[in-house]
Amino acid sequence: MNENVKKLASEALSLQRKIKSDTEKLKKIKEAIIKESHGANRSYRVNLMDGSIRVTKSKKLRSFLLNKKKFANFDIQLKKKLVRNRVIKLSYTINPEVYQKLLEENLIDKTVQDVVAERQKQPFFVSIYLNKSKEKVQNNQEEEIIELAEDEIDEEEDSEVDYMDDLFIKSIFTDDDPADMSETEKQEKGFE
Helix, strand or coil: CHHHHHHHHHHHHHHHHHHHHHHHHHHHHHHHHHHHCCCCCCCEEECCCCCCCCCCCCCCCCCCCCCCCCCCCCCHHHHHHHHHCCCCCCCCCHHHHHHHHHHCCCCCCHHHHHCCCCCCCCCCCCCCCCCCCCCCCHHHHHHHHHHHHHHHHHHHHHHCCCCHHHHHHHHCCCCCCCHHHCCHHHHHCCCC
């Protein structure tokens, strides 16, 4: 491996530790501000020399997120019923492989091209994982090998699922909760 890459990776790891620590501190400060704002009946701004902080009063105190993993286990009839009763909203996404193939073959209508935004991605994604301690590095490497092997087994089992049902579920029932996404999915969907 290139020494420059190792040096940059070391800097990235160090910065990631600092960001994680600072993020925790920021979260606690925000929670304290929210606690102090409990009696306020409207949004307000705190102006400081370096900038300002806006404390916005929530319009809705409850929100609901669909657990994509549990929802995927529902039978197709229940899913259709939930959509019919408008409990669940449908969302449309582009199937990138099919779209790109049709685009290359000039089979995509101009009106469709006008509503599809194309983003160029970097050739690599960089993910940073912090180790709890240096002694756990060996255990983590062993766990990664086991996870890769399990992923291959899961992929083989997943290929046995009815293709059309699987396509229907993936194309319509999506969950954009960043907490349920991998780092790569977050980057691909523009959350990072």
